[in-house]
Amino acid sequence: MIPPASGIPNFLRSINSSTFTSDLDRQATIREAHALVSRLETAWDTSSRICMAYPGLLACVKTALDLGLFRSWLDKNDGAPLTADELHTLVPHCDKMLLLRILRHLANTNCLWLRTGTATTENASDEEDLVRYEMTPYVRGQVEIDLASQTEKTLLWALPIMMSLPPFFKSINYENPGGEGKDVTKYFTGGLSIWEYLQQNEGWADVFGRLMKATGRLRGDLTELVEGVDLTCESDSEVLLVDVGGNVGHDLMDFRRRFPNAHGRLILQDLPHVIETASQVEQFGIERMGYDFFTPQTVQGAKAYLLHNILHDWSDEDVKKILQNMKSALKRGYSKLLILDMVVSETDPELRETSFDWVMTIYGSGMERTEKHWRSLIGPLGLKITNIWRSPKFPEGLIEVELA
Template sequence: MDNLLAPLGASSHLDEANRVRLQDGLREAAEALETPYDMMIRFLNAGRQLSMIKIGYDLDIFTTLADGEPKSVEQLAAHKGADPLLMSRVLRFLSANRLIAETSKDVFAGNQSTKSLSDPRIQGGLLHAFHISVPAYQALPEYLEENKYQNITGGQCAWHKSANTDLEFFPWAKQNPKILRYFQQLMSVPREGSWLDVIPFVDPSVPAVGDADADRTVFVDIGGNIGHQSARLLAKHPNLGGKIILQDLEETVQRAPKIEGVEFMVHDFFKEQPVKGAKYYYLRAILHDWEDDKAADILRNIIPAMAEDSQILIDDLALPNTGVHWWSTCIDMQMYIMHGAMERTVDQWHSLLDKAGLKVVEIRTYSPVMRNSVIVAVPK
């Protein structure tokens, strides 16, 4: 594989479009060589890998091998008091799937995948998938059959069936701190590209932003959790004039670490926006959690607060109307099984905003394949 990729340079030097195009091309080429039996084996193994990764986490395999130093089966087994024979079989599976490296008989070391798997953010994302997403997907076929294959879920999703609960995910997760921590780790994994690259916060042609009155609110981070994006904004524009306000529910605001230059405010986005006349009202990965009716309500609650030059910035996927990438379709189905919601196409965004009394000014895409975008909206 190294010889195959050498002429192309390191993958870290490729931009998203070229890197994903190369990955997809290699996958398609491999699939073109498959017999029906090969295809069956690929799907069978896909259903097993996450469970084996979970076992790798339980046995501290990835964190132990992440330093790159080879370690014997006996060393790895002793760390958790595991049976060396069983440990060798687990390690053999992980190595055969290129998640660790086998250096000699009964000796293993880390590789690039091992280092990634040892990242707490990646670990949180995969453990969230193991405990939450996979059981919900297992429940999905029966759930769809029971509900006669309808898109509108009526508030009950495949996840509710798999978890045997009537609670929505976030209230449920607050009662399950470990799962909530996995979700927060997942949400901290950086996306491809940066929304800050497409919003002109420092621009002489926009004096309300570049030379803002110190008393005016420049940025309202609605449902901003503990402030990752507000902190990124300040890191890029430390001398930004005006106020930055982060809003979320009381329990989130109470546990959020303080950020110099950011004001925290308790607010439920299903109620009218209390900050009047801000330049930007920002919603990151909020509306994809809600069906159109609820999403429109969230947007309508902002409109009365807007000044003449205010804009709503919706940081979400804006999928092409055709030819959606396979990973974006995975995220779309994740929204369905968890929330009865969806990732929206460009046409669907126009429709939603029209329903809310808004119009799309433009869509600024900052990751060309996955279509992470900022939809800029103003009242009609």
């Protein structure tokens, strides 16, 4: 029952993530909450939030990370509510006024929770002595899940490149990016691809690797999506699954844990400099192989080839090249190509889908795609979609493809 207007703030405060037993219901409520904010705001409120609050928020979070505030707060107090003075003792090398300004903005953007009470010391006379700041899951996650890697990625290259999109679009006469001369990162860097750009800047590729590990932990085990797929081999000498562009092998390790008795070889493929860092997969019996998916697939006739969050990095033209290279390895009536990627709603896409879509623009002019879009890419190549397995927890879908 909706309370009177005066009781609505308290009613809203009573709702949190534990209110929901279904993640779909939670996501739907988040969407309605964002819509509610938009309806409540004036035009100036919305403009200030987007143009001032959010840029300032990123600056505050990164500064707090650089100060070591969040790490020290967790190590010494497990994120428990602390006053500004108590937090200042954790980072005494930071001017107290600067710290107060950071804390206030983090609280006003709901990245810290405010707890008010009575003063605990005889000399507590300032208003800030009555206020305690408590970590939200977002701030805690900067350290515990290394969401700091996403903050760093955004400030190091994602945001600067994205801010060059308007003049870039103008320069290509507002065509959809992709193909020769239509890569915003090359426009921004003077000719370097995003991967070359990261390699050129010391430590940036490591930030990207940390982000992939962090998102892998958040996403969890997605191997549940392959349970409906026929993935069986007669002997251990056959190749069961090739993870193409699989980074350091999280998916194959999850697969081995979930299906420890599955027959067949598991092969991890990525660029040589990435494969060198994936030694941990060998304890799971996973083979490592250097490979560039813009060249013909070197492993022929495997039962399945996995492309997890690979194709959304690339334009339609490049996706066709990648799929052609995969197609050349497929054995008719036997092999499958498994594309684990977003399948965006045709009519009602979620914020996380459209957000990822714009982020992917800076990675090889990539994008997120609808089912109709996927079919328009795959069908003309002599391939066919046999199933799309959707997860109730994640925006990804598993697209099962065979030779037509």
